[in-house]
Amino acid sequence: MGPVAVLCSRVSPRHRRWPRAWILAGLLILLPGVASAERAPLRVMTDYWPPFRIAGDGGQLRGLDIDVLKELERRTGLRFDVQRAPWSRGLAQLSKGTADLMTGLAKTTEREHYIDYLERPYFACAPRFYGGQELAGEVTDYRKLRAHEIGYVLGSAYFEPFDSDNGLRKVGVSSESQLLQMLRHKRLKLVVGTDCQVDYELLQDPQLAGRIVKLAYRPPARTELFLGFSRQRVLGAEREAIAQALGQMLDEGWVAEAARRYRPGAH
16 A cells, blocks of 8 residues: 555545645655655756845855745655756756756747746746946837847847847856946946846845946846756656646745745845
8 A cells, every 4th residue: 555545544534635735745755766765856057146046145045946946845845956057057957967957947949949848937027128327218129229239148038039139249248247247347338137137136236226227128028937847857757746836836826925025125
């Protein structure tokens, strides 16, 4: 008799309506090698991207994505080994199958060749352009971008046609914080980012906020964020458990409530 059957046999029929999280845990126990003490944790590649992944004390990561991963561990019994690396390197490891999954992924056709995305996004941002006060009203449409060098993060996906536009003068760097420092020191006049990340950074640093503004041009796009798995890895049971648990968290409003903790002024 399996573990789930043993549990059911000890409870009268009228009390057998189990919470979905318990059912998930039971199914994982019954699947060979999944969530067992011997199984290695799933390797998660990521990089700093406040408020989703924030540098904490002692090099520890905190932020919304870390909260989501911890709650997924609690609900599924799986374990995650979160490792920080430049974003483009994390994507390369998913492509090779040397990492299992990533959070905060925008979906692109190219990435779908090597990333198995969960069906539901867990958050959404909007792409925006940022620059000095002198550019605030100058860049009013997409065509005006061609007059400037534009900083972006290597390996990131923002929106089309920007991502595939080879006619733009784009300068790739390794992180959003580097982009903002280049703006601060006038090494760049214009950068692209996502509002939920860059706005958070600006509000945390009054010096940046006083020098850097959103430009008038607003791309007609929305950046949905997903969890995605390497297609080189065999993770069917783990993927299903994570998909179901994350779906529950979204339906319950758990993710939205967790995100409120990272709004400016929240305690």
